[in-house]
Amino acid sequence: MIGFQHYLLLAALLFGIGLLGIVFKRNAVALLMSVELILNAVNINLVAINKYVLGGSGLGQLFALFVIVVAAAEVAVGLALIINIYRLKKSSDVDDFNILKW
Amino acid sequence: MADILNYIWLIPVLPFLAFAAAGTVFIGKPATAAAVSIFAIAISFIISIITAVLVFTSAPGFIYESSLRWLDMPGLRVEMGLLIDPLSALMLLVVTTVALLVQIYSLGYMRDDPGFARYFAYQSVFAGSMLGLVLANNFGQIYVFWELVGLCSYLLIGFWYHKDSAKNAAIKAFITNRIGDFGFLLGILLLLITFGTLSFSQLPNQIGQYSNAAMLLVIGLLLFLGPMGKSAQFPLHVWLPDAMEGPTPVSALIHAATMVAAGVYLIARAFFIFSESAQVMSVIAYVGGFTALFAATIAITQNDIKRILAFSTLSQLGYMVMAMGIGAMTAGMFHLTTHAFFKALLFLGAGSVIHALHDEQDIWKMGNLSGKMPVTTVTFIIGALALAGIPPLAGFWSKDEILSGAFAGSHTILYLLGVFVAFLTAFYMFRLIFVAFFGSNHGGLHAHESPAPMTIPLIILSVFAIGAGLVNTGLTDFAFSRYITVSGLEHHEPVSAVMIISSLVAAAGIFLAWLIYQKQIISAEAIKTKFIPIYNLLQNKYYIDEIYAWAGKNLVLGSSRLFEWLDLKVVNGIVDGLAGFARWSGSKLRLLQNGQIQTYTVYIYVGLIVLLLAAICMSVNAWLI
Numbered sequence: 001m002i003g004f005q006h007y008l009l010l011a012a013l014l015f016g017i018g019l020l021g022i023v024f025k026r027n028a029v030a031l032l033m034s035v036e037l038i039l040n041a042v043n044i045n046l047v048a049i050n051k052y053v054l055g056g057s058g059l060g061q062l063f064a065l066f067v068i069v070v071a072a073a074e075v076a077v078g079l080a081l082i083i084n085i086y087r088l089k090k091s092s093d094v095d096d097f098n099i100l101k102w
Numbered sequence: 103m104a105d106i107l108n109y110i111w112l113i114p115v116l117p118f119l120a121f122a123a124a125g126t127v128f129i130g131k132p133a134t135a136a137a138v139s140i141f142a143i144a145i146s147f148i149i150s151i152i153t154a155v156l157v158f159t160s161a162p163g164f165i166y167e168s169s170l171r172w173l174d175m176p177g178l179r180v181e182m183g184l185l186i187d188p189l190s191a192l193m194l195l196v197v198t199t200v201a202l203l204v205q206i207y208s209l210g211y212m213r214d215d216p217g218f219a220r221y222f223a224y225q226s227v228f229a230g231s232m233l234g235l236v237l238a239n240n241f242g243q244i245y246v247f248w249e250l251v252g253l254c255s256y257l258l259i260g261f262w263y264h265k266d267s268a269k270n271a272a273i274k275a276f277i278t279n280r281i282g283d284f285g286f287l288l289g290i291l292l293l294l295i296t297f298g299t300l301s302f303s304q305l306p307n308q309i310g311q312y313s314n315a316a317m318l319l320v321i322g323l324l325l326f327l328g329p330m331g332k333s334a335q336f337p338l339h340v341w342l343p344d345a346m347e348g349p350t351p352v353s354a355l356i357h358a359a360t361m362v363a364a365g366v367y368l369i370a371r372a373f374f375i376f377s378e379s380a381q382v383m384s385v386i387a388y389v390g391g392f393t394a395l396f397a398a399t400i401a402i403t404q405n406d407i408k409r410i411l412a413f414s415t416l417s418q419l420g421y422m423v424m425a426m427g428i429g430a431m432t433a434g435m436f437h438l439t440t441h442a443f444f445k446a447l448l449f450l451g452a453g454s455v456i457h458a459l460h461d462e463q464d465i466w467k468m469g470n471l472s473g474k475m476p477v478t479t480v481t482f483i484i485g486a487l488a489l490a491g492i493p494p495l496a497g498f499w500s501k502d503e504i505l506s507g508a509f510a511g512s513h514t515i516l517y518l519l520g521v522f523v524a525f526l527t528a529f530y531m532f533r534l535i536f537v538a539f540f541g542s543n544h545g546g547l548h549a550h551e552s553p554a555p556m557t558i559p560l561i562i563l564s565v566f567a568i569g570a571g572l573v574n575t576g577l578t579d580f581a582f583s584r585y586i587t588v589s590g591l592e593h594h595e596p597v598s599a600v601m602i603i604s605s606l607v608a609a610a611g612i613f614l615a616w617l618i619y620q621k622q623i624i625s626a627e628a629i630k631t632k633f634i635p636i637y638n639l640l641q642n643k644y645y646i647d648e649i650y651a652w653a654g655k656n657l658v659l660g661s662s663r664l665f666e667w668l669d670l671k672v673v674n675g676i677v678d679g680l681a682g683f684a685r686w687s688g689s690k691l692r693l694l695q696n697g698q699i700q701t702y703t704v705y706i707y708v709g710l711i712v713l714l715l716a717a718i719c720m721s722v723n724a725w726l727i
């Protein structure tokens with residue numbers, strides 16, 4: 001029987017994969033994808049908490065929808081930035097985007 | 103008559119005004135500058151005479167004091183004031199008389215000097231400072247003017263600043279005096295801390311009630327350092343012979359008659375402090391006695407006319423200081439007074455000779471001047487006789503007063519020393535006279551008598567050199583001793599044995615000089631070769647300058663090197679080490695801040711995990727308990 005703990009475990013795994021991706025990846029597109037993983041882990045938590053803690057009030061789903069909308073916007077802006085930087089630097093490696101560093 | 107007391111402030115102020123005028127607007131008009139300067143000192147002289155007449159016709163305890171608050175803050179009160187008593191009235195007379203005569207004399211002596219106006223400006227500021235010092239009613243004021251006369255001395259020694267020797271002599275005088283003045287300042291500050299006042303009228307009462315003998319000893323010794331520097335007592339005497347690089351009238355006024363006597367005047371003025379401590383008094387007496395002997399022995403072998411007189415001045419200052427030390431304050435001041443007149447006379451006479459011989463100062467290149475320069479010769483001999491202590495000239499009475507004091511106070515060593523110095527004094531003065539004014543040399547062949555502005559002061563001063571001693575004889579009922587005295591000081595009646603011995607000794611000195619240098623019965627060369635080590639020692643002034651140079655080079659430079667090392671390695675090392683540590687730790691810590699967002703993310707989540715684990719451990723702990 002799949003219960004609350006299994007949802008939380010899946011969310012924690014997804015969050016961990018996303019976090020490791022953020023820490024170790026150098027490709028800007030991969031970084032955006034890792035951020036998506038973390039946001040999806042949060043969405044799973046929200047939906048699971050809605051069912052098991054709040055008793056199906058729908059509030060969790062509402063927040064999950066908000067997160068999806070914000071994530072779509074974020075990816076749109078993020079990809080636009082990356083494409084522009086790629087045109088400038090001919091690279092999608094974040095280590096090359098160091099023009100603001102000392 | 104008493105109204106004059108309202109105008110006493112003019113005595114020091116007028117020369118200062120003359121300085122301001124001569125030093126600024128009249129600097130390009132030498133004749134006007136000199137006239138202003140002489141006019142100012144003449145007015146001061148007249149006021150001083152009227153004041154002195156008032157003081158010395160009143161009862162002996164006459165005191166007039168007026169004072170302005172100059173600086174007033176908690177714990178420190180400094181006043182500027184005027185103090186007229188017999189002591190300061192006497193000094194006013196001496197200073198204004200000699201200063202006036204020297205300035206008149208300078209009209210002739212400095213006539214062709216390009217710095218004529220500047221010279222008179224300096225003379226005026228010196229006169230003003232010296233008179234301010236004499237009139238001071240507290241130690242704070244005396245210190246200010248003490249430094250001012252020291253400055254004037256520096257300026258006038260270095261008057262011909264294009265000469266290296268004059269420049270160096272001026273610096274030497276300034277630095278040597280600085281050592282003494284530093285001790286003097288410490289003494290004054292200690293007085294202020296201990297007694298809370300610097301006033302000459304309040305201190306005697308306070309000191310009378312004070313019982314800490316060690317403190318009085320320290321204060322006395324520190325204060326005595328001032329007179330040691332200013333009056334050129336051993337071992338701070340080295341500047342005075344070199345000070346002869348200045349113009350000769352300056353040597354007469356500052357380095358013979360007035361400024362160098364300021365030290366003796368200070369001892370007399372602060373006698374109530376020094377006399378509280380027997381140890382201080384014996385230090386003063388023996389420093390003075392030693393200086394008197396030390397300088398007199400050097401004077402025998404010198405060949406420069408001004409240097410002989412300079413060492414003679416040192417020796418006579420030693421006499422005065424010794425007199426103070428044995429408690430004969432009256433005798434010391436008496437000798438100061440007579441010495442001021444006859445030593446100024448001798449210096450001005452020497453200046454007259456130097457002027458006539460176009461700046462020749464070596465006595466062996468003079469000779470046979472007596473025919474060409476009668477006035478100078480006669481007045482110089484009068485001065486020398488007075489200095490040698492031949493009765494009835496001024497020096498006889500005052501020197502005798504000191505010797506009587508030593509004799510009556512049973513200071514046998516100092517008495518014998520004083521007699522021996524009297525012999526040496528007579529000897530070296532007449533060595534000078536026989537060599538320079540008579541003798542078989544013909545250096546004076548083209549000499550000519552000096553002009554009237556130079557000879558008239560010589561004549562006036564020689565009158566003083568003859569007569570000034572009479573103020574403390576039976577003729578005036580010992581007026582000097584009645585007026586210039588301190589409470590508890592008894593006056594010794596002159597002892598006729600002492601008088602006879604000192605006269606005989608002086609005569610013997612003159613006779614010996616006559617035998618050696620005039621008749622040449624005893625060969626000076628033979629004596630010199632026989633005692634060549636002693637001669638060299640004396641000729642080189644006991645190598646004191648060389649010892650100081652050696653000490654300066656080795657001790658000062660050596661310790662400087664040590665301090666340089668300490669500064670560079672220890673002090674600088676600590677500071678550099680701190681900076682280095684900061685730089686090193688910064689270079690390591692900055693690795694944390696590498697600008698990688700991802701690294702920061704790791705920090706954040708590692709921190710979060712640590713916090714979570716800690717929270718879990720704590721809740722598990724709480725559950726177990």
